Amino acid sequence: MDIIQYFKSQQLLTGDTAERLSKFVRRKTYDKKDLILPVDNSSKNIYFIEQGIARVFYAQKNKDVTLYFLQENKIGVPVDSIFFNRVCKFGIEALTETIVAIMAYERWENWAKHNAVMQQFSQRLMIEYIKNATDRIYNIKFQSPKERYDTLIAEFPEIFPQVSLGHIASYLGITQETLSRLRAKK
Amino acid sequence: MDIIQYFKSQQLLTGDTAERLSKFVRRKTYDKKDLILPVDNSSKNIYFIEQGIARVFYAQKNKDVTLYFLQENKIGVPVDSIFFNRVCKFGIEALTETIVAIMAYERWENWAKHNAVMQQFSQRLMIEYIKNATDRIYNIKFQSPKERYDTLIAEFPEIFPQVSLGHIASYLGITQETLSRLRAKK
DNA sequence: ATCATTTTTTGATTTCAATCAAAAATTACC
DNA sequence: GGTAATTTTTGATTGAAATCAAAAAATGAT
Structure with a gap:
């Protein structure tokens, strides 16, 4: 969905603020396997997935771990x-052909300083991030791979034909072979 | 350290705001093993550790996992x-005798609506939480138990005589025996 | 100090998932 | 459609850490 439409639909933005924000947006299309954001970069952009699927991942040498997936309408x-002035350890990779709405955070941050609606909008997005991070930590620390698997297909069933087992396995914290066996029985 | 002193020292609060906030604070002392916050509770308080060490943990049936430790001056x-109106999956347990400064979040949230300093203060705390959660996810997903161990003693060396191996091990994601062996060699 | 309790270490065994390897299936491309 | 390339499944083996069990050490209470 168009990013501005989405924010409106979520009652995150009202008409005129939305109007103005839309001027900040730049759109870009990526092919499968393109890097939307390379690892260890210091981009201050925000990436909204308008179409397609991406993954957020850590990578170093022979290690590559998927942190989470970004479906449509995720940021x-x-x-x-953005917050800590250090390079970002994770990267973002397109897993399908993907349309991304990109926005420079600083511009909207400055705006937010003088605008209550934007201020609140900004805060809402932070809270959204906090929710995802909190849930993910619970997911990793307290649930079993099988439970993580079940949670994933419940929340994001379309993932299966589209994303390769290797990425899903690393998201779950197991190997591809183990995931394949997990799916087989049952 | 006294919570208000701490916020001042961090330039999070200025004189008069601090003054007023201090009226919101209620202090409580806990013994070792006391629950500061039980699991699956829906407390809307914020817990600032003025003295001692606590742990944040998930627990269900025979499972008990330490999420992270709260040292002095941590919240x-x-x-x-607070944000999602659902019961909080984790609890907080005192690991030593502990002095906690407790504050009702709603009071300060309402205040923040009409006060820019409080607003910014609130946002800073959110960002702090985001940092911790982000780092922890990296720590869990991308580092080995040994690396987690090294990071922990680098950041929090005093933990060792004070907190039992069992809790540290569950924080690291290994068993107590494995941790004991990890320490032995070297 | 002594005894009791808790915590940590050490040892032996088991188990589950990783690894290694190859076959089967699916997808991509000329 | 056929061949190549990729992805997934299946099988056999290995290995690292969990489990089980008990001894040693540390802490606490009387």
Whole structure:
């Protein structure tokens, strides 16, 4: 969905603010396997997935771990760079052909300083991030791979034909082979 | 440290705001093993550790996992209840004798609506939470138990005589025996 | 100090998932 | 449609850490 439409539909923005925000948006299309954001970058952009699927991942040498998936209408925020002025450890990779709405965070941050609606909008997005991070930690620390698997297909069933087992397995914290066996029985 | 002193020292609050906030604070002392916040509760309080050490943990049946430790000057925030109106999955347990400064979040939230300093203060705490959660996810997903161990002693060396191996092990995601062996060699 | 309780270490065994390897299936491309 | 390339499944083996069990050490209480 168009990013501005989406924010409106979620009652995050009202007409005129939305109007103005839409001027900040730049759109870009990525092919499968393109990097939307490379690892260890210090981008201060916000990446909204208008179409397609992406993954947020850590990578170093021979290690590659998927942190989470971004479906349509999800936002990838390089928090390290935006809030903490350090390079962002994770990257974002397109897993299908993807349309991304990109916005420079600083512009809207400045605006938010003088605008209550934007201020609240900004806060809402932070809370959204907090929710996702909190849930993910619970998911990793307290649930079993099988439970994580069940949660994933419940929340994001379309993932299966589209995303390769390897990425899903690393999201779950197991190997591809183990995931394949997990699916087989049952 | 006294919570208000701490916020001042961090330039999070100025004189008069601090003054007023201090009226919101209620202090409580806990013994070792006391629950500061039970699991699955819906407290809307914020818990600031003025003295001692606590742990944030998930528990169900025979499962008990330590999420992270709260040292002096750290804040425990039951985000589930405060932001999402659901019971908070984690609890907080005192690991030593502990002095906690407790504050009702709603009071300061209402205040923040009409006060820019409080608003910014509130936002800073959110960002702090985001940082911790982000780092922790990296820590869990991308680092090995040994690396987690090294990070922990680097950041929080005093933990060792004070907190039992069992809790530390569950924080690291291994068993107590494995941790004991990890420490032995070297 | 002594005894009791808790915590940590050490040892032996088991188990589950990782690894290694190859076959089968699916997808992509000329 | 056929061949190549990729992805998934299946099988056999290995290994690292969990489990089980008990000894040793540390802490606490009387």
